[in-house]
Amino acid sequence: MIWREFSYHLLYFNPDLPTQNFQRRFDQFTWKKNSAHLQAWKSGKTGIPIVDAGMRELWQSGYMHNRVRMIVASFLTKNLNIDWRDGRAWFHDTLLDADEANNSASWQWVAGSGADAAPFFRIFNPVTQASKFDPNGTYIRKWVPELAKLDNKWIIRPWEAPKEILAAAGIEIGKTYPEPLVDLKTSRQKALDRYSATKSN
Numbered sequence: 376m377i378w379r380e381f382s383y384h385l386l387y388f389n390p391d392l393p394t395q396n397f398q399r400r401f402d403q404f405t406w407k408k409n410s411a412h413l414q415a416w417k418s419g420k421t422g423i424p425i426v427d428a429g430m431r432e433l434w435q436s437g438y439m440h441n442r443v444r445m446i447v448a449s450f451l452t453k454n455l456n457i458d459w460r461d462g463r464a465w466f467h468d469t470l471l472d473a474d475e476a477n478n479s480a481s482w483q484w485v486a487g488s489g490a491d492a493a494p495f496f497r498i499f500n501p502v503t504q505a506s507k508f509d510p511n512g513t514y515i516r517k518w519v520p521e522l523a524k525l526d527n528k529w530i531i532r533p534w535e536a537p538k539e540i541l542a543a544a545g546i547e548i549g550k551t552y553p554e555p556l557v558d559l560k561t562s563r564q565k566a567l568d569r570y571s572a573t574k575s576n
């Protein structure tokens with residue numbers, strides 16, 4: 376409830392919160408225009424199971440738990456380097472609880488441009504997050520059924536699974552389930568470099 380009140384306070388005193396970076400130094404930031412990646416994110420086909428589970432849940436039910444909202448938002452802004460405003464707009468269209476204040480403040484919090492932004496170096500690792508918060512893969516199995524036969528170890532990172540395990544589960548990466556859009560490690564490092572440059576501007 377306190378987060379909600381805080382977001383409303385921010386929007387009241389900053390009516391352009393849905394469209395403008397709260398911290399104006401982020402205006403220098405260059406986002407990637409990649410409509411194929413944005414579309415893959417929206418439709419839950421990024422190749423990262425916890426992200427895809429969340430995005431498919433959102434599309435099919437109009438809801439997503441706060442933890443998963445943070446994971447998918449971090450993936451869009453940090454790993455894919457796509458503008459938080461594109462993510463905000465999609466959430467606005469699809470969330471049943473879409474709310475100008477909470478949505479805008481939360482996207483800016485994740486992107487790093489907000490009032491109380493998470494430190495820029497805090498980039499959610501979707502594999503670690505999935506192993507912590509979906510340890511039995513129940514959530515992923517529900518929303519990404521094509522991976523359901525994988526065991527808990529590989530369902531969070533199927534692209535690293537041995538060929539025979541994938542074959543036994545009826546999965547062909549790149550055919551029955553997408554390759555990851557980006558490498559998590561290198562895209563994380565690129566995000567850190569971009570954010571460091573913004574910091575010194």
Ligand SMILES: Cc1cc2nc3c(=O)[nH]c(=O)nc-3n(C[C@H](O)[C@H](O)[C@H](O)COP(=O)(O)OP(=O)(O)OC[C@H]3O[C@@H](n4cnc5c(N)ncnc54)[C@H](O)[C@@H]3O)c2cc1C
Pocket residue numbers: 376377378379380382439440441442444445448466470472473474475477478479481482485
């Ligand atoms: C990227 C992103 C976008 C979001 N967009 C929205 C949005 O459009 N609309 C929206 O209402 N919330 C949004 N949130 C905040 C949060 O995810 C939801 O409020 C929460 O999931 C609601 O679940 P609940 O009703 O079970 O809340 P509970 O956890 O039971 O909390 C009770 C109430 O407190 C408020 N609340 C709880 N957590 C938050 C939070 N982190 N921020 C603000 N208010 C909170 C809500 O009004 C909620 O109904 C967003 C979060 C992120 C990370």
